[in-house]
Amino acid sequence: MPAALVPRDPDYEARVRASFACQGIMATIGARLLRVSPGAVEIELPFRGDLTQQHGFVHAGIVTTIADSACGYSAFSLMPASASVLTVEYKVNLLAPARGERFVARGRVTKPGRTLTVCAADVVAISGGAEKAVAMMLATLMAIHDRPGLAPGL
Amino acid sequence: MPAALVPRDPDYEARVRASFACQGIMATIGARLLRVSPGAVEIELPFRGDLTQQHGFVHAGIVTTIADSACGYSAFSLMPASASVLTVEYKVNLLAPARGERFVARGRVTKPGRTLTVCAADVVAISGGAEKAVAMMLATLMAIHDRPGLAPGL
């Protein structure tokens, strides 16, 4: 692991999992936190018919939802215990229709920083054990220091 | 209205509303289609506690979901009756935390085209009658011609 991806908080995994549990939307759509490592997080979403757009694929916004949380928690895993994380912006390319049994968003930090962290995520569809890329995200996250009121869930 | 924003299908509004009704995710999150005009569409989302991220704001991915559909249907409103629409990519800047009583995504076509259409959307939070900008989207949409199988919902 590059030196830059050493977490400042040794309890980073518990902190990420506790925050994820406070994201009401994750329970609503049925998303689950898989692997959490320093600067890299995976989130899984099983297909459901009530998450779809008009052609029966998972809506791009829901693909974005798990990609954004995967990026956000990748950044958050490297931050000090007192920091909160907010998304500044992201860009998503939709590579293929989001059809499959389940989807996995794999986020990773590409450039850590005290204030701004740049992350990328790939989202794949998995069907019968085979993976297909459905989306790529490139995102900017911001650490908010010393504003505990921002973070009721943390 | 500029000539370029004349819809090719006079029944564009009915076509947009029928397609929106096929987006399962819109019912799941409680979003509603408001105004539909040539090249411009508005979608409303009341706040709900089960749509939130860890600080209690609506998750950026859900803000993106209504912005994407507002852009997609803005583009779709100008397409011929036989076309389907898919999102190629988008970029979203989150301007402020998404807190408020309800949210409105206002999409508009900024550059129509036979294959690719560029759209923009603003998302505002509304509380006590006052509006606050929470997000901006810049998106590329693609018309799919002559592939009716793509579009069960249309």
Add this chain to the structure above:
Amino acid sequence: MPAALVPRDPDYEARVRASFACQGIMATIGARLLRVSPGAVEIELPFRGDLTQQHGFVHAGIVTTIADSACGYSAFSLMPASASVLTVEYKVNLLAPARGERFVARGRVTKPGRTLTVCAADVVAISGGAEKAVAMMLATLMAIHDRPGLAPGL
């Protein structure tokens, strides 16, 4: 003008013009600073055959160069006199090939902030007095406070 777009430095225009004069690339490509107002800046670029891509249009990267400086100086015009500005990221949609007698990038602040400012820019091609949109940018700029060494040109 909205309260938020009141410049903190009354000499904002002189400061923007002095910084622009330090951007060596602007002289190299022949770009010129036009209007500077609080939160809005225009830059003009006459067509030149040595700025082109393989079809004879101005290269997208050069269109981006004037759009980025228009956004950057729009943000900079609102910052305190001691701040420097850096571009965090941008997204550009190319709407039409960049052919014309000259090009104007019009930047504007859409969301000012102490650390981060969001800006948008339109780039138009002008030929025979008629304008045509060629690109749209959505950008994030960062104010750097109290690091004068960063800014030899200011």
Add this chain to the structure above:
Amino acid sequence: MPAALVPRDPDYEARVRASFACQGIMATIGARLLRVSPGAVEIELPFRGDLTQQHGFVHAGIVTTIADSACGYSAFSLMPASASVLTVEYKVNLLAPARGERFVARGRVTKPGRTLTVCAADVVAISGGAEKAVAMMLATLMAIHDRPGLAPGL
């Protein structure tokens, strides 16, 4: 090499190099085409003081210029001999100020397609043999078929 990255034109490298030679901007800024392989292209730019922004770093728009051409030619390398390539849009994150002896943009196809191709590029600064990441691009390119008039340089 994945099957999808097999070039349709066996003379892809000559075609890419001939088109690059028609990009007037590359000579103007002093950029040079390095490696060309199927779906991957590298472009080098030595530092020059007349390519800079106000702090003496290479302007983000010039970093973008070589990244865009690296992405464009990565996509172009896989296209049939009769196609032209245009940039639809891109997003760039600036990771660090562009200072160094020279810069290399490494483009690669992440999702090929008949009409649209998605590419990514990394730009690194090289000084004294050490590399540092300065930018990441995520881009959408479009193949234009059967319009030879578009492409005087090909």
